Amino acid sequence: MNLRIRGCVLWQRGAATPFAALVVAALFLAGCASAPFTDPLPSWNEGATKAAIIKLVQDTTRPGSPDFVPASERIATFDNDGTLWCEHPVYVEVLFTRDRILAGAAQNPAWRTQMPFKALIDNDQAEIAKLSGTDYFAMLAATHAGYTSAEVRKAAADWLAVTRHPRFNRLYTELVYQPMLEVLAYFRANGYKTFIVSGGTPEFIRSFAEKAYGIPPEQVIGTSFMASYTFDNNVALVRSDARVLLIDDGPGKAVAIDHYVGRVPIASFGNSDGDIAMLATATNSPASRERTRFAAFVWHTDAAREYAYDRDTSVGRLNQGLDLAPRLGWTLIDMKRDWKVVFPFEK
Amino acid sequence: MNLRIRGCVLWQRGAATPFAALVVAALFLAGCASAPFTDPLPSWNEGATKAAIIKLVQDTTRPGSPDFVPASERIATFDNDGTLWCEHPVYVEVLFTRDRILAGAAQNPAWRTQMPFKALIDNDQAEIAKLSGTDYFAMLAATHAGYTSAEVRKAAADWLAVTRHPRFNRLYTELVYQPMLEVLAYFRANGYKTFIVSGGTPEFIRSFAEKAYGIPPEQVIGTSFMASYTFDNNVALVRSDARVLLIDDGPGKAVAIDHYVGRVPIASFGNSDGDIAMLATATNSPASRERTRFAAFVWHTDAAREYAYDRDTSVGRLNQGLDLAPRLGWTLIDMKRDWKVVFPFEK
Numbered sequence: 001m002n003l004r005i006r007g008c009v010l011w012q013r014g015a016a017t018p019f020a021a022l023v024v025a026a027l028f029l030a031g032c033a034s035a036p037f038t039d040p041l042p043s044w045n046e047g048a049t050k051a052a053i054i055k056l057v058q059d060t061t062r063p064g065s066p067d068f069v070p071a072s073e074r075i076a077t078f079d080n081d082g083t084l085w086c087e088h089p090v091y092v093e094v095l096f097t098r099d100r101i102l103a104g105a106a107q108n109p110a111w112r113t114q115m116p117f118k119a120l121i122d123n124d125q126a127e128i129a130k131l132s133g134t135d136y137f138a139m140l141a142a143t144h145a146g147y148t149s150a151e152v153r154k155a156a157a158d159w160l161a162v163t164r165h166p167r168f169n170r171l172y173t174e175l176v177y178q179p180m181l182e183v184l185a186y187f188r189a190n191g192y193k194t195f196i197v198s199g200g201t202p203e204f205i206r207s208f209a210e211k212a213y214g215i216p217p218e219q220v221i222g223t224s225f226m227a228s229y230t231f232d233n234n235v236a237l238v239r240s241d242a243r244v245l246l247i248d249d250g251p252g253k254a255v256a257i258d259h260y261v262g263r264v265p266i267a268s269f270g271n272s273d274g275d276i277a278m279l280a281t282a283t284n285s286p287a288s289r290e291r292t293r294f295a296a297f298v299w300h301t302d303a304a305r306e307y308a309y310d311r312d313t314s315v316g317r318l319n320q321g322l323d324l325a326p327r328l329g330w331t332l333i334d335m336k337r338d339w340k341v342v343f344p345f346e347k
Numbered sequence: 348m349n350l351r352i353r354g355c356v357l358w359q360r361g362a363a364t365p366f367a368a369l370v371v372a373a374l375f376l377a378g379c380a381s382a383p384f385t386d387p388l389p390s391w392n393e394g395a396t397k398a399a400i401i402k403l404v405q406d407t408t409r410p411g412s413p414d415f416v417p418a419s420e421r422i423a424t425f426d427n428d429g430t431l432w433c434e435h436p437v438y439v440e441v442l443f444t445r446d447r448i449l450a451g452a453a454q455n456p457a458w459r460t461q462m463p464f465k466a467l468i469d470n471d472q473a474e475i476a477k478l479s480g481t482d483y484f485a486m487l488a489a490t491h492a493g494y495t496s497a498e499v500r501k502a503a504a505d506w507l508a509v510t511r512h513p514r515f516n517r518l519y520t521e522l523v524y525q526p527m528l529e530v531l532a533y534f535r536a537n538g539y540k541t542f543i544v545s546g547g548t549p550e551f552i553r554s555f556a557e558k559a560y561g562i563p564p565e566q567v568i569g570t571s572f573m574a575s576y577t578f579d580n581n582v583a584l585v586r587s588d589a590r591v592l593l594i595d596d597g598p599g600k601a602v603a604i605d606h607y608v609g610r611v612p613i614a615s616f617g618n619s620d621g622d623i624a625m626l627a628t629a630t631n632s633p634a635s636r637e638r639t640r641f642a643a644f645v646w647h648t649d650a651a652r653e654y655a656y657d658r659d660t661s662v663g664r665l666n667q668g669l670d671l672a673p674r675l676g677w678t679l680i681d682m683k684r685d686w687k688v689v690f691p692f693e694k
Contacts, residue, residue: 072563149605150634193565206609216419217609218540218566224606229598229624234675236627236635238605245592245606251576258496258585259571259592260607262553262564277576280583287497288583328581 040186042340043179043347049296049338052331053183056294060266061190067292071191075265077257077278078184080198080205082271082316083298084213086165086175086343088307091315093200094136096159100143108142117142133249137223140201141242144225148239149203156207170345173212178344180298183269184213192266197256197278198222199249221260223248253278267294269333272316279321279330296331297321305342306335387533389687390526390694396643396685399678400530403641407613408537414639418538422612424604424625425531427545427552429618429663430645431560433512433522433690435654438662440547441483443506447490455489464489480596484570487548488589491572495586496550503554517692520559525691527645530616531560539613542566544603544625546596568607570595600625614641616680619663626668626677643678644668652689653682 040057044050059067060074081087101111101120111117116135119127144152165175184194196215198205202222209215226243229236248256254277257265268275268282279295282288297318300309310318325332333339341347387404391397406414407421428434448458448467458464463482466474491499507520515522531541543562545552549569556562573590576583595603601624604612615622615629626642629635644665647656657665672679680686688694 072557075565148633149609195565202606202609210419218422218542218607220609227602227605229601231624231627231631234631235633236601236624236631237633238602238628254576254583255574255585258574259549260565262496262549262567277578277583280578281585284578284581284583286495286582286584 040189041179041182043182045338045340047338049331049333052294053186053296056267056292057186057190057192059292069266069291073263073266074187074190074192075195075261075263076187076192076267077195077197077261077265077269077282078180079253079270079272079275079278080196080200080209082300083269083275084176084180084184084196085172086168086177086306087271087316088300088309088313089166089315091200092172093140093204095163096156096204097136097139097143099159099163100155101139104143111142137244137247140223141225141244144201144203144240145242146239148237149206152201152203152240153207156204160208168343170343173208174345175343176212177298177339178341178347179339180269181213181344184215187267188214193219195219195221195257195261195265197248197253199247199274201225221248221256223252249274251277254281257281264288264293266292267296269296269298270321271298271300272318273321276321276324280328283328283330294331295328296333297325299332299334301334302336302339302342304336305346308336387536388526388529390529392685392687394685396678396680399641400533400643403614403639404533404537404539406639416613416638420610420613421534421537421539422542422608422610423534423539423614424542424544424608424612424616424629425527426600426617426619426622426625427543427547427556429647430616430622431523431527431531431543432519433515433524433653434618434663435647435656435660436513436662438547439519440487440551442510443503443551444483444486444490446506446510447502448486451490458489484591484594487570488572488591491548491550491587492589493586495584496553499548499550499587500554503551507555515690517690520555521692522690523559524645524686525688525694526686527616528560528691531562534614535561540566542568542604542608542612544595544600545569546594546621548572568595568603570599596621598624601628604628611635611640613639614643616643616645617668618645618647619665620668623668623671627675630675630677641678642675643680644672646679646681648681649683649686649689651683652686652693655683 041050059065060069062068078084081091098120101117105111105121112121116131116139160171160173164170165172168175187194194215196205196209200222202220202224205220205222206217209220224245225240226245227238227240229238246252246256253275257278264285264287265282268279270278283293283295300307302308310322388397406412407416409415425431428438445467448464452458452468459468463478463486507518511517512519512522534541541562543552543556547569549567549571552567552569553564556567571592572587573592574585574587576585593599593603600622604625611632611634612629615626617625630640630642647654649655657669
């Protein structure tokens with residue numbers, strides 16, 4: 001589409017000849033001609049999972065299909081941690097937040113005596129092991145309060161540019177799942193808009209999602225804090241504070257999809273019990289009855305290439321979801337069985 | 348772009364011949380060739396305002412321009428009431444809300460003795476005249492609480508299909524501004540994403556914005572309420588409650604753009620003091636310094652064709668904004684002077 005837009009602009013401005021437009025047309029024809037021979041999901045092993053994804057996209061985009069979805073209604077929602085990139089042994093944003101707290105300890109002397117910050121500052125492993133979700137959101141809030149979104153994004157981008165995964169010794173942005181990158185691209189090539197709906201914060205995810213996944217900031221939804229606007233010395237600023245706006249996990253993901261997207265997704269992908277409501281929103285909303293819908297869990301079954309975990313982990317636990325999946329017709333993406341490669345660098 | 352996509356799909360499925368693709372290519376060439384002779388803003392009188400809008404779009408989309416903006420960063424934000432459609436003599440959603448309260452009075456006996464509902468039910472004009480913004484948000488909350496977004500959208504669509512403006516005797520969706528429809532289309536034809544950032548609710552605006560403006564639900568931001576998720580009998584539902592999530596007016600519009608869009612808009616259009624923070628976000632954010640930005644008020648100067656109001660109205664008051672505009676370089680779109688027609692039916 002860019003080519004065509006670019007072609008039009010060149011022609012309009014008189015900088016190009018009809019020949020340039022013919023070149024564009026030829027490229028266009030070449031693209032059409034080669035399309036049928038291209039596997040949209042080359043990193044997926046042949047099997048029921050790959051076939052189900054391809055069938056969904058074909059059924060929803062083929063004119064005349066009973067499941068045809070107008071382009072404007074093609075929405076697919078994706079969890080981030082454990083669905084699009086590696087979340088073990090610890091959620092990446094938790095590590096970033098820990099480093100923000102350590103870096104900010106000097107400026108926040110109260111943290112030295114205050115849990116959960118004290119546990120991190122003292123590197124008290126026994127206390128760290130006890131930290132709850134509430135503790136995590138308190139840490140997130142503390143590290144966002146007072147900052148603009150641009151400041152947090154810059155800090156996250158700087159951190160992601162140098163911090164490596166303890167096992168793979170790779171940047172975290174290298175530990176995205178190649179098969180899921182292909183799913184994102186395949187959906188988008190067929191007119192779908194792809195959204196991230198994550199328990200992480202938009203500021204953190206927006207710092208890398210456009211480059212890593214091709215997902216623009218306005219399609220990133222996450223756990224968020226309230227903010228305030230100031231206009232001083234002719235500068236407009238919005239700074240977060242510590243009040244929670246939305247905890248985008250569990251039922252919060254269903255609320256978020258309704259609120260931010262305003263449509264029932266055709267497809268939802270997650271990997272943990274925190275994604276159940278998000279998957280159910282795609283398949284079991286009242287509007288879901290109108291036509292086919294799809295939901296899938298990325299099931300972490302590959303200890304050799306990544307990690308194997310489901311019911312017995314505190315990071316990305318998939319327990320109730322494993323029982324619900326067969327009952328609600330959700331697909332289990334068996335990482336070990338379904339994926340030829342896990343990470344892009346394996347190719 | 349659709350043509351090209353459709354062309355590709357036909358070719359892939361073996362239903363078309365190379366001839367079909369050549370037809371598509373010919374149409375494409377014809378489109379390019381005719382483009383330079385098309386005025387993108389035919390309902391605008393020639394003058395500084397029209398020239399400024401065209402210059403902005405050209406400067407931000409011409410490759411090599413110092414103000415060139417990559418396609419993914421082309422964001423334009425628009426207020427709705429008074430900027431994209433008629434808001435006088437009363438905001439449309441206020442009238443819808445009043446009718447919802449009257450229709451719901453039997454089911455909500457408490458409303459009969461409780462302000463602000465009592466004033467509406469009794470049609471007490473003296474009390475109605477005294478209703479404040481807080482009263483309005485209380486009415487909005489009460490008419491959303493307990494409903495799904497789909498239910499509110501359906502009610503709004505049904506109401507908009509039959510309710511007419513008291514002066515023009517037209518459906519409200521006929522009272523959109525033709526010149527602004529052209530601005531929306533012109534921006535989008537040049538790769539911009541257009542967002543609504545409104546004091547109204549997303550449910551109400553989403554009920555008509557895609558058809559009336561070409562703006563999809565996921566690009567509609569508004570005053571919003573918290574919601575809760577339930578999953579009973581295999582049905583996933585999200586119902587609003589009466590707690591405010593965001594009042595998307597005044598400083599709330601700057602917070603909303605930061606939160607929902609996650610980028611600084613290249614252009615913002617409003618019409619009242621409630622849009623000042625939204626316009627300042629476009630022109631006076633730290634990121635605004637990187638390249639040209641644009642902000643404009645629709646200035647209601649045409650009592651004959653629409654309404655004339657600015658400093659002395661309680662609906663869409665433009666007072667501080669009139670003083671700020673010259674100081675911050677914002678454009679005043681003088682409806683009487685700049686617009687050839689106001690509404691589509693005048694064409």
